[in-house]
Amino acid sequence: MDRATLCVQAGYEPQNGEPRVLPIYQSTTYKYSSAKELAALFDLESPGHMYTRISNPTVEAVERKISALEGGVGAMLTSSGQAASFISIFNIASAGDNFIMMGNLYGGTTNLFLVTMKRMGIEARGADPSMSDEEILALFDDRTRAFFGETIANPSLAVFDFDRFSALAHSKGVPLIVDNTFATPILCRPFEHGADIVVHSSTKYMDGHAVVVGGAIVDGGSFDWRAGGKYPELTQPDGSYHGVVYADAFGKAAYITKARTQLMRDLGTTPQPMAAFLLNLGLETLDLRIRRHSSNALRVARYLQGRTDLIGSVSYPGLEDSPEHERALRYLDGGMASGVVSFSMKGGRDAAMRFMDSLRLASIVVHVADARTCVLNPASTTHRQLSDEMLREAGIDPGFVRLSVGIESVDDIIADIEEALSCL
Numbered sequence: 001m002d003r004a005t006l007c008v009q010a011g012y013e014p015q016n017g018e019p020r021v022l023p024i025y026q027s028t029t030y031k032y033s034s035a036k037e038l039a040a041l042f043d044l045e046s047p048g049h050m051y052t053r054i055s056n057p058t059v060e061a062v063e064r065k066i067s068a069l070e071g072g073v074g075a076m077l078t079s080s081g082q083a084a085s086f087i088s089i090f091n092i093a094s095a096g097d098n099f100i101m102m103g104n105l106y107g108g109t110t111n112l113f114l115v116t117m118k119r120m121g122i123e124a125r126g127a128d129p130s131m132s133d134e135e136i137l138a139l140f141d142d143r144t145r146a147f148f149g150e151t152i153a154n155p156s157l158a159v160f161d162f163d164r165f166s167a168l169a170h171s172k173g174v175p176l177i178v179d180n181t182f183a184t185p186i187l188c189r190p191f192e193h194g195a196d197i198v199v200h201s202s203t204k205y206m207d208g209h210a211v212v213v214g215g216a217i218v219d220g221g222s223f224d225w226r227a228g229g230k231y232p233e234l235t236q237p238d239g240s241y242h243g244v245v246y247a248d249a250f251g252k253a254a255y256i257t258k259a260r261t262q263l264m265r266d267l268g269t270t271p272q273p274m275a276a277f278l279l280n281l282g283l284e285t286l287d288l289r290i291r292r293h294s295s296n297a298l299r300v301a302r303y304l305q306g307r308t309d310l311i312g313s314v315s316y317p318g319l320e321d322s323p324e325h326e327r328a329l330r331y332l333d334g335g336m337a338s339g340v341v342s343f344s345m346k347g348g349r350d351a352a353m354r355f356m357d358s359l360r361l362a363s364i365v366v367h368v369a370d371a372r373t374c375v376l377n378p379a380s381t382t383h384r385q386l387s388d389e390m391l392r393e394a395g396i397d398p399g400f401v402r403l404s405v406g407i408e409s410v411d412d413i414i415a416d417i418e419e420a421l422s423c424l
């Protein structure tokens with residue numbers, strides 16, 4: 001079925017007389033009629049729920065929907081996008097191992113990988129699209145376990161070169177993990193372009209209403225964990241689970257099964273049933289919303305490009321003259337590129353702050369990718385401690401504004417911007 005249909009229908013199929021809408025199973029625990037049946041669950045011999053830290057029927061229905069949307073073999077929801085990114089790597093890397101990360105990842109992911117995971121003895125090695133293949137391949141060694149990138153990078157809006165980086169990762173026998181948060185499975189299905197594992201911050205477009213923090217990991221089932229002998233945690237007995245060998249017992253779903261039965265069990269970064277229910281409501285309209293976000297953002301980006309009196313560069317992969325446009329056409333459905341547009345004010349930090357203060361429809365928030373148009377100026381908020389000079393060194397223009405275009409009438413959004421610009 002088409003993804004628009006899966007958004008509405010996948011994951012939950014009520015039987016005769018059952019509630020039409022996915023129920024919220026607000027229960028930490030599940031009843032069994034015999035000790036033997038429960039024992040079989042603990043041995044991973046029969047499917048079912050034992051404790052909500054590990055699985056829950058409401059959460060499971062939403063996992064099925066997201067897996068169907070991505071075209072995977074299984075998915076696991078997490079309490080946040082951060083937890084999903086962490087588990088996606090930690091599931092296949094231990095102290096002494098390393099992995100390759102694209103240098104333009106979301107700031108929270110960059111800190112998790114470079115600072116926190118380093119303290120666990122797992123090293124992230126930065127790659128950049130401007131590097132040659134030889135330079136990137138030189139980052140790998142026999143302890144390299146994965147390659148991690150973002151479909152549409154937040155906030156640089158670079159579009160990931162799937163063909164190139166999946167070939168590099170696979171030539172070294174490691175899986176490609178992609179954060180598909182900004183594109184969502186409506187605009188891009190990374191498994192069709194060589195990715196093996198997908199992660200999401202569902203907090204953004206999937207929820208879409210800014211009501212609940214969450215994340216997801218989806219297993220494409222495509223990676224052969226045995227081939228290079230590099231993934232003993234999947235191909236050798238797990239002592240914490242009666243010696244189960246995930247690759248034998250669960251085949252294509254080995255990775256996602258281990259993530260749940262071992263890491264979700266031990267780390268407990270569990271989504272609440274209510275959170276999954278709210279996420280599901282958001283997912284039902286994802287196809288409609290992301291198309292509207294994308295068409296609105298393209299109109300806004302074109303308007304901003306026309307305001308050369310006050311605005312310098314405008315970046316949006318949907319613009320024909322964007323350096324990302326060719327990749328956007330190749331990997332993003334119809335070249336649609338979500339709602340996030342960034343641009344820089346010629347007047348620098350002060351102009352950016354005055355522009356933002358003068359907006360009336362667009363609000364100033366630390367969030368992106370929900371139904372309401374919002375703005376953020378890193379120089380006056382998240383990067384406030386840095387001087388203009390330090391900002392430029394970090395690759396951030398002091399007048400840089402990130403605009404997350406919502407699903408309101410695009411005429412109203414542009415009128416709001418026009419009025420705010422007239423106040424400068």
Ligand SMILES: *Cc1c(COP(=O)(O)O)cnc(C)c1O
Pocket residue numbers: 080081082083106108109150154179181182200201202203204213214215
């Ligand atoms: C927000 C975000 C995250 C982190 O997700 P949380 O749900 O806030 O933990 C990860 N990746 C990207 C691309 C994001 O935009």
